[in-house]
Amino acid sequence: MRGVAEPFRRDVDGLTGLLILAIVVSNAGLMPTAAAPAAVECLFVVAGYLVTVRLVDACADGRPDLVEVVDRGLRRVVPAMLVVLAATTLLAIVVTPPGELAAFGLDLSASVLLVANIRFADPAFAAGHAREDSLLLHMWLPSALLQLAAIGTAAAAAMHRFAPRSLVLPAVGIAAVLALGLVLLSQPQLERPGYLLTHHHAWSFLAGALAALIALPARLPAWGRQGLAACALVLIGLAVLAPPPNGQSLIGTTALGVAAAVAMLASNAHGPTLAGRLLALPPLRLLGLMAFSLYLWHWPVLVGARLFVGEDMPLVESGLAVGIAFGLGYLSWDLVETPLRREHMKRSWRLLVGGMASAVMVIVGVILTASGGLPERNPQTAQLEESLHRLATRSQRAACLASDAALPPAADCTDGPGAASGGAEVILWGDSQGAHFAPALASLARDMSFSVRQITKPDCPPLLAVAQTGRNAADDVECATFTEAAIEEITRQRTTRLVIIAGLWSRLTDDRPIAGADPGPFTLLADHATASESVADSRRVFARALQSTVSEITSRGVPVLLVGQVPELGFDVVTCVLRARFNERDERACMETDTESALARLAFSNGVIQLIADGSLMIEAYLPAHSICRKGRCKVAHGGTPIYADDRHLNDIGSTLLAGDLASMIAPHLFASSGPMPPQRPSRL
Structure with missing residues (x-):
């Protein structure tokens, strides 16, 4: 040598x-x-x-x-x-x-x-x-x-x-x-x-x-x-x-x-x-x-x-x-x-x-x-940054985003008048995309007198019996354990009247970018029948897994509300606004997004959600994109303040803006047999 x-x-x-x-x-x-x-x-x-x-x-x-x-x-x-x-x-x-x-x-x-x-x-x-x-x-x-x-x-x-x-x-x-x-x-x-x-x-x-x-x-x-x-x-x-x-x-x-x-x-x-x-x-x-x-x-x-x-x-x-x-x-x-x-x-x-x-x-x-x-x-920018950070933090409560296979504690992640009893009439289950609906549901729980529990884990879609190819094996096992624990908790609860399922579905069903931007990590799904090697395979697994997951819940007599993903922007609107404000640039460029490509990434998952909902009286579909995007434009800000915490998650304002839509979907399940429904908040979008 x-x-x-x-x-x-x-x-x-x-x-x-x-x-x-x-x-x-x-x-x-x-x-x-x-x-x-x-x-x-x-x-x-x-x-x-x-x-x-x-x-x-x-x-x-x-x-x-x-x-x-x-x-x-x-x-x-x-x-x-x-x-x-x-x-x-x-x-x-x-x-x-x-x-x-x-x-x-x-x-x-x-x-x-x-x-x-x-x-x-x-x-x-x-x-x-x-x-x-x-x-x-x-x-x-x-x-x-x-x-x-x-x-x-x-x-x-x-x-x-x-x-x-x-x-x-x-x-x-x-x-x-x-x-x-x-x-x-x-x-x-x-x-x-x-x-x-x-x-x-x-x-x-x-x-x-x-x-x-x-x-x-x-x-x-x-x-x-x-x-x-x-x-x-x-x-x-x-x-x-x-x-x-x-x-x-x-x-x-x-x-x-x-x-x-x-x-x-x-x-x-x-x-x-x-x-x-x-x-x-x-x-x-x-x-x-x-x-x-x-x-x-x-x-x-x-x-x-x-x-x-x-x-x-x-x-x-x-x-x-x-x-x-x-x-x-x-x-x-x-x-x-x-x-x-x-x-x-x-x-x-x-x-x-x-x-x-x-x-x-x-x-x-x-x-x-x-x-x-x-x-x-720049004190003004610092003040704005602190305000936007608070809005983002409230929409992604750290205590209710599981960091391991254990479910978030019920005591910390249940809102509404009945929270102290330990039961929940509504359960929100999902990943970080699901978590950003928590502020709206917490507000509705207080206004409409019901209890809601949040069960969420980042990067862990609410789907049973699937694996994410190319992912760290330990993370995959942890997610699977969390998902099984979530289903067990949902079916164990006797007070539950509705389960809301939400996720970052595009990460599993579409790898196309938004206006040339990086769409983020795309993960192929696999199950016992398909070892995914393409987006088409992953889509088939997604459709089967979502149907199977929903059926597991409805078979216990609990209705399900399937929630579509909010449109992705292709850029972090908060970062864009802060940089524009700090460097004294026009912020209007931060309020524009490519609506066509954003909606295209949601087309398949929204179609599957709607198809599953159409096949059962116990399943309903709510597609937020229909409220956020109208007349060829997707709403990015409200009153000059961003409604997104980043490029794909709503902040507290964005979540609250959807409260009226969610109220109309939730109320029939809570009050159909218990007297007149309380006043419902109109959608502000």
Whole structure:
């Protein structure tokens, strides 16, 4: 076993440059978004290769200076990263409202400490603000790469000291297989936060390490190496440009790219091939040399431009933003990276200066978060943000959104005059989409003198005997346990006169975007009869499961009110309004949505709900979209205040606006045999 003969290969620089270029133009919307995940995984291959080559060379003379290996890596990464983080912090202070700036403070501290991927993988981050508009979201990649490099260096030091060299190659191979097995078992998805965690990319990093440890035989014919390299380059291009497979699984999309990247690195180990010479051309090599700085700059420039413009940028503006990122990336590489990679000062001084600068950035992040995002910059926006946050919080009561398989406590999640008795005449069952009807039902319970209990769990549709393909197995089991417990509680209650079922149905039945926006995670449903491989399969499972779930309840003599989903907007209206108010832009653009595509995503689920309701006297259907969307427009605000908490959930105002509709549906079940009905609140929409 030996390292690659030429540690600093020009073709590797060119390959790195092309991969970073694919990520940049994909994030800018200039090419299919499928480019990013495949290119990212190939970057992990290249990183694993380079780290392993340097470690093997450091160990070659028997006395490795691993500290020098780490120091060289930090000189490449830290200076440019700190410059970009400082500039991005100034940008955030100028263009982001208080809540976003407070969240940015956490992002900043995590980025400096190289744990940004852990921060962004936290579900609380995804729920707290718009992930795609976080100025530092891209820092997950350097964090994950450096974590793997640190683990690899520590492992190399341990193996060099305690294990014979003959065990290194088998150990790396076994580790790569185990890491790949972990990914296959967990089935990460593009939208799932877990994709950002380090262990999901260890397999490709270790594949790069194997490419460095196993060189192709020198006696391999030249035409064989030439053909292998050419095929590898073509396959990398195909993997990067391939559309995402059904179910959004990353494994199928990236495995080809990873294998091709390994082949490319190995085929040029004994000298450049024609494909290697192509990658080593001066423009591509320059692109590779400045690739890290370009990557660091591109995301803050793109997001900053969107924050400043206040809307999705056309291709021309996106291209201009990419050009600006290229310019800043080149300057950063030329004026920051290159000079500081040379040893102008002692290692101890470098560590001291770098440590102090990093500490200052962490402290700045803490101050931004602790101060609530410097609300004194714009007190009016801060006041509006607090008001909208209260409205959103009331529509998604944390205590009544189950975090595990246990049902929310009845004492905390039952409203109305009869709440103290422990029984409920109306039960609201659903996911977070169901939860946002709770304020309206609580208000009606007080006005109409009945009790209502909320049984809701985020990302857990109220459907019996289904599995969500591509989902974490533990989450699937937890949801199934919660659903069974909900049915058991519903059928156990003797006081229940009506069960209201509501869910985020489009996530299970339609993968089309809204006016080009990301529709969010789409999950294929499977049951005992169908292992879903397409949207059509998932729709069939949805229809069967909803019918079966409703039948399970009505067979006990309890009527069901099936509630359709509210229209999705394709953007977070609250974030849009706050940014417009903070930057003194026209807020009217935040009140417009693509009604046609929004309603199209609801067409199938609404049709199934109506069909099920038409087939039984004990089932009724309520489709909120018919009230929210009229005359070709969907209502986004009431009296100038948003009725949505984000892009797909109503806030307290939006929920209350539907109270009149809900009252007319509920009243007959509660008062048909007990005297005259109390006055019903008219719909305010």
